[in-house]
Amino acid sequence: MRLGNGIFLIGVLLITLLSSTLLLLLPEETEEDFMPIIKLAMGIWMIQSIFNIFGHSLS
Amino acid sequence: MVIDDGLMIILVQSIVVFLILLLISFSVPKLQPLLYAAIFFYFLFHLLNTIVFPFGKYFVALFEPLPEPFAKLLIGSAILFYVSELIAKHISEAGYGSLASMTHFAVKIAILTLWMQQTATLIDLLSKLITK
Amino acid sequence: MISFIETILGTVLSSFVIVIISTFMALLVDFLFPSFSKWTRMILIFIVVIVVLQPAFEHLTLIRDIAHSISMMFISIYPILTASMIAAGGAFSMLNFQPAMLLFANGAIVLTERILIPLLTGALIFDLVSRILPAVPFTKMADLIRTTLLGAVSAVVAAYSIFITVGGTMSWALTGLASEPIKELIRQNVPLIGSFMTDSMGTIGRYSSGASVFAGGWLISAIWTVALIPSFKTLLTAFFYRWTAALIEPFANEDITGILDDIGRTLFVLCAVSFLIAFAFIYTALFSIILVKLITSMK
Numbered sequence: 001m002r003l004g005n006g007i008f009l010i011g012v013l014l015i016t017l018l019s020s021t022l023l024l025l026l027p028e029e030t031e032e033d034f035m036p037i038i039k040l041a042m043g044i045w046m047i048q049s050i051f052n053i054f055g056h057s058l059s
Numbered sequence: 060m061v062i063d064d065g066l067m068i069i070l071v072q073s074i075v076v077f078l079i080l081l082l083i084s085f086s087v088p089k090l091q092p093l094l095y096a097a098i099f100f101y102f103l104f105h106l107l108n109t110i111v112f113p114f115g116k117y118f119v120a121l122f123e124p125l126p127e128p129f130a131k132l133l134i135g136s137a138i139l140f141y142v143s144e145l146i147a148k149h150i151s152e153a154g155y156g157s158l159a160s161m162t163h164f165a166v167k168i169a170i171l172t173l174w175m176q177q178t179a180t181l182i183d184l185l186s187k188l189i190t191k
Numbered sequence: 192m193i194s195f196i197e198t199i200l201g202t203v204l205s206s207f208v209i210v211i212i213s214t215f216m217a218l219l220v221d222f223l224f225p226s227f228s229k230w231t232r233m234i235l236i237f238i239v240v241i242v243v244l245q246p247a248f249e250h251l252t253l254i255r256d257i258a259h260s261i262s263m264m265f266i267s268i269y270p271i272l273t274a275s276m277i278a279a280g281g282a283f284s285m286l287n288f289q290p291a292m293l294l295f296a297n298g299a300i301v302l303t304e305r306i307l308i309p310l311l312t313g314a315l316i317f318d319l320v321s322r323i324l325p326a327v328p329f330t331k332m333a334d335l336i337r338t339t340l341l342g343a344v345s346a347v348v349a350a351y352s353i354f355i356t357v358g359g360t361m362s363w364a365l366t367g368l369a370s371e372p373i374k375e376l377i378r379q380n381v382p383l384i385g386s387f388m389t390d391s392m393g394t395i396g397r398y399s400s401g402a403s404v405f406a407g408g409w410l411i412s413a414i415w416t417v418a419l420i421p422s423f424k425t426l427l428t429a430f431f432y433r434w435t436a437a438l439i440e441p442f443a444n445e446d447i448t449g450i451l452d453d454i455g456r457t458l459f460v461l462c463a464v465s466f467l468i469a470f471a472f473i474y475t476a477l478f479s480i481i482l483v484k485l486i487t488s489m490k
Binding site for chain 3: 032033036037039040042043046047050
């Protein structure tokens with residue numbers, strides 16, 4: 001499966017949207033504690049997409 | 060929409076619960092913590108069933124284009140985190156702070172195990188680059 | 192080409208993979224123990240410094256070793272070169288070779304070895320220190336060192352081009368219209384030293400195209416390749432640092448991306464310095480080749 005550029009961008013956009021809405025719902029003092037999970041999601045998404053885009057030349 | 064119908068009822072119910080709690084604190088002050096906890100948990104699960112879970116499903120559907128695990132995982136862990144935070148707060152209000160932080164910690168580990176599969180595949184991918 | 196890049200990036204790539212993995216690990220630990228986050232940050236910084244600083248220092252020592260060996264070579268070869276130049280008499284006056292120029296080129300290498308590289312190491316250390324303890328910053332000092340170095344290097348290269356073009360014999364070729372868009376591309380895309388790179392390449396190109404009349408084109412291109420490989424390697428590594436910093440910025444601690452970015456910037460300056468060496472190497476090599484050719488053809 002080869003993810004195109006567009007899907008990567010849509011994913012970044014949607015994860016940002018989703019997490020910002022979730023952060024609105026969460027109480028303010030717990031926002032900081034929940035941040036690592038969002039970063040984790042974003043990181044996994046980015047690395048996976050990069051691998052999918054450039055995977056053929058790397059492996 | 061399902062949420063709109065439930066919302067007004069929930070608001071009314073919360074006022075009713077508040078009144079009941081006030082009533083309890085006047086009539087049986089000794090039993091108040093116990094009854095408070097019972098009503099709290101009952102109301103919490105009621106709330107989860109009527110509002111939070113439908114909303115979560117709606118939310119997941121909203122972010123359909125996002126590839127499979129991400130939306131579910133994010134929303135699920137947010138809900139889990141919030142509920143655990145709420146319960147921990149309740150326990151620490153009753154005076155058992157360390158117990159509260161312990162349960163919260165356990166739930167955090169549970170949330171991380173949800174993510175563990177994704178992380179494991181990722182680390183596999185990355186470590187292939189090193190060992191190649 | 193791909194395999195060439197891979198051999199260059201092999202070690203660097205694996206260390207960056209370690210950085211990414213440890214970033215994820217730090218995220219997990221951060222989530223589990225929010226109160227431990229200061230410790231996590233410190234541990235993460237230590238891991239990153241240990242893993243990432245090594246390739247950068249390898250490049251520094253590589254360039255320094257090259258500078259050292261070239262200056263050694265030059266010191267031993269210079270008397271012979273000048274002596275034979277006097278013996279060859281007027282044959283050199285048609286080309287723009289001056290012994291002063293040779294001395295200047297190799298003086299630049301000695302400068303590189305003695306002053307520029309240690310200063311660059313200092314800049315790297317200052318950056319690192321100010322990232323680890325943000326309350327005691329040395330960023331202005333590091334920036335000052337970098338800009339000063341860059342200024343010194345560009346001044347030397349400007350002096351080169353004055354030396355070469357003042358005679359007028361070398362000013363034909365390679366400044367054609369065709370190379371302008373490529374120059375513009377490099378100038379815009381390589382941060383800090385882009386315009387410097389195109390300028391110095393133009394200078395070397397002008398010079399060596401004049402010399403290619405005497406020493407065949409393939410020899411010139413071989414010298415070019417040998418001289419520019421360290422620079423190219425350094426440039427690629429520097430880019431890799433900045434790419435990684437850009438890639439992990441959304442989910443990593445900003446100190447980590449800052450460290451990577453700073454190292455990348457320092458490596459760019461190192462690349463500029465290595466151009467200086469390449470230039471002197473090309474000059475000396477061409478000089479010797481032409482000298483040998485002239486002497487053999489005179490006999």
